[in-house]
Amino acid sequence: GDSVTQMEGPVTLSEEAFLTINCTYTATGYPSLFWYVQYPGEGLQLLLKATKADDKGSNKGFEATYRKETTSFHLEKGSVQVSDSAVYFCALSGRTFGTGTKLQVIP
Amino acid sequence: IAGITQAPTSQILAAGRRMTLRCTQDMRHNAMYWYRQDLGLGLRLIHYSNTAGTTGKGEVPDGYSVSRANTDDFPLTLASAVPSQTSVYFCASSSTGQQSTDTQYFGPGTRLTVL
Numbered sequence: 125g126d127s128v129t130q131m132e133g134p135v136t137l138s139e140e141a142f143l144t145i146n147c148t149y150t151a152t153g154y155p156s157l158f159w160y161v162q163y164p165g166e167g168l169q170l171l172l173k174a175t176k177a178d179d180k181g182s183n184k185g186f187e188a189t190y191r192k193e194t195t196s197f198h199l200e201k202g203s204v205q206v207s208d209s210a211v212y213f214c215a216l217s218g219r220t221f222g223t224g225t226k227l228q229v230i231p
Numbered sequence: 232i233a234g235i236t237q238a239p240t241s242q243i244l245a246a247g248r249r250m251t252l253r254c255t256q257d258m259r260h261n262a263m264y265w266y267r268q269d270l271g272l273g274l275r276l277i278h279y280s281n282t283a284g285t286t287g288k289g290e291v292p293d294g295y296s297v298s299r300a301n302t303d304d305f306p307l308t309l310a311s312a313v314p315s316q317t318s319v320y321f322c323a324s325s326s327t328g329q330q331s332t333d334t335q336y337f338g339p340g341t342r343l344t345v346l
Contacts, residue, residue: 153331154331155331156331156332158334160335160337165339166339166340167235167321167323167337167338167339167340168274168321168323168335168337169336169337170334170335170336173334175331175332213273213274217331217332219264219276219279219289220276221266221273221274221275222273223271223272223273224273224274
């Protein structure tokens with residue numbers, strides 16, 4: 125069946141550091157891929173998504189490119205801020221979620 | 232615009248008791264979902280509904296039931312709670328129920344503890 129694997133956390137970075145959170149997937153057909161973010165004490169909210177191969181989703185300085193050849197959708201940000209501290213979930217076609225990666229950014 | 236509301240915010244429940252978690256959305260979305268979030272396991276789908284009057288089982292449906300009498304409400308019932316159902320429960324909705332491209336919108340969650 126469909127599945128998503130994302131890197132274990134927590135990830136601790138200093139402010140302005142470069143962020144990569146890896147996500148790979150297994151699926152039949154041509155799924156859409158999503159990154160959701162969960163801030164402390166809140167529900168998940170969409171960060172970005174891509175619906176077909178080679179699409180790049182972007183929002184709030186975060187980017188991820190749908191790579192069909194490597195079945196990956198890695199999340200990147202060039203310069204993280206303390207306010208980016210949250211748990212990040214990779215998701216496949218909306219209903220299959222990874223286990224989440226906690227990001228902590230320290231000043 | 233409220234989006235999705237869930238009630239209660241948190242609850243401590245004795246094992247064996249019946250409990251209904253409430254979820255209401257005001258976005259007129261067709262599809263609704265219930266997930267549980269457990270440390271190290273991420274979000275797992277319990278039940279879903281693609282449209283009013285229909286429901287389906289997700290990855291972990293045992294011990295839970297749902298109903299979808301109208302578009303706005305999607306309650307989740309634990310008929311006889313057990314400690315393994317201690318979790319944070321999230322309700323979500325999406326506009327069309329076409330899981331391949333739909334963005335889901337999440338409620339704030341209900342933290343349930345079963346003793």
